[in-house]
Amino acid sequence: MNTLRFPEVTTSYSLHNHSNFSDGASTLEEMCRAAKSAGLTVFGISDHWVEPAYAGTGTESWRMAHDRLDEYVETLQKLKRSLDDDNFTLKIGLEVDFFFENMDDIFARLKQYPLDYLIGSVHCCGTFPVDHDASDWLPLPPEKRDAICEMYWQKLEGAAKCKEFTFLGHLDLPKKFAIIDNDRYLAHASRVLDILKENGGAIELNTSGWFKPCSAPYPSLDILKAACAREIPVYINADAHHCDHVRRNFTEALELLQLAGYKNRA
Ligand SMILES: [Zn+2]
Numbered sequence: 099m100n101t102l103r104f105p106e107v108t109t110s111y112s113l114h115n116h117s118n119f120s121d122g123a124s125t126l127e128e129m130c131r132a133a134k135s136a137g138l139t140v141f142g143i144s145d146h147w148v149e150p151a152y153a154g155t156g157t158e159s160w161r162m163a164h165d166r167l168d169e170y171v172e173t174l175q176k177l178k179r180s181l182d183d184d185n186f187t188l189k190i191g192l193e194v195d196f197f198f199e200n201m202d203d204i205f206a207r208l209k210q211y212p213l214d215y216l217i218g219s220v221h222c223c224g225t226f227p228v229d230h231d232a233s234d235w236l237p238l239p240p241e242k243r244d245a246i247c248e249m250y251w252q253k254l255e256g257a258a259k260c261k262e263f264t265f266l267g268h269l270d271l272p273k274k275f276a277i278i279d280n281d282r283y284l285a286h287a288s289r290v291l292d293i294l295k296e297n298g299g300a301i302e303l304n305t306s307g308w309f310k311p312c313s314a315p316y317p318s319l320d321i322l323k324a325a326c327a328r329e330i331p332v333y334i335n336a337d338a339h340h341c342d343h344v345r346r347n348f349t350e351a352l353e354l355l356q357l358a359g360y361k362n363r364a
């Protein structure tokens with residue numbers, strides 16, 4: 099992994115991206131070629147790896163099939179051999195869903211593969227799909243929404259404690275549909291950041307939120323400022339699900355990080 103050190107940020111890496119091995123629209127080859135054409139120097143694919151510890155999550159529709167990991171890694175290794183040069187490095191990663199119940203088993207299985215990095219994310223609170231659709235949230239009374247957010251941040255604390263994750267994905271994801279009051283959970287985010295600081299972890303500025311109902315990247319400027327105050331490294335990522343989006347809003351992301359106190363590496 100090409101790791102960033104606080105306070106540097108760069109717009110020439112992008113490590114959170116999906117292909118049609120999970121819920122992306124483009125092939126691995128289309129994604130990698132687009133990244134190279136866009137001038138990225140380090141590009142990582144991180145398709146969804148979800149091994150739910152219980153039934154009913156409905157994650158089959160968007161995660162990688164469990165019997166395709168060999169094919170995924172082999173295809174990326176082949177692309178790496180043909181595309182890597184002095185100015186471009188392809189990295190092989192996964193975005194892994196955190197579950198308290200079975201993380202040790204998941205990490206043990208993934209360690210058998212030559213993966214460069216793992217992103218730790220939470221998309222499921224129990225069987226509730228946090229970022230699937232606004233219609234999942236809308237019928238819920240405020241106390242139920244709050245309970246889901248509480249569980250979300252509790253799970254993220256668990257993920258922050260895992261030293262196997264290179265960084266955590268889209269920290270304040272529950273704000274996606276602009277239904278909850280995200281500011282209520284700033285103290286929760288601070289607890290996650292404290293744990294990351296203690297464990298040498300990192301976060302991302304995920305630009306995809308700009309194109310969702312919340313019209314803001316993950317996480318918010320307040321959380322980025324709190325991360326900067328703790329000297330936590332940040333990766334700018336597109337969370338691209340299409341080859342046209344591998345570097346989407348990176349200039350805006352850099353500006354926001356500079357506002358939070360980070361410095362451009364270049
Ligand atoms: Zn995600």
Ligand SMILES: [Zn+2]
Binds near residue numbers: 267
């Ligand atoms: Zn993602």
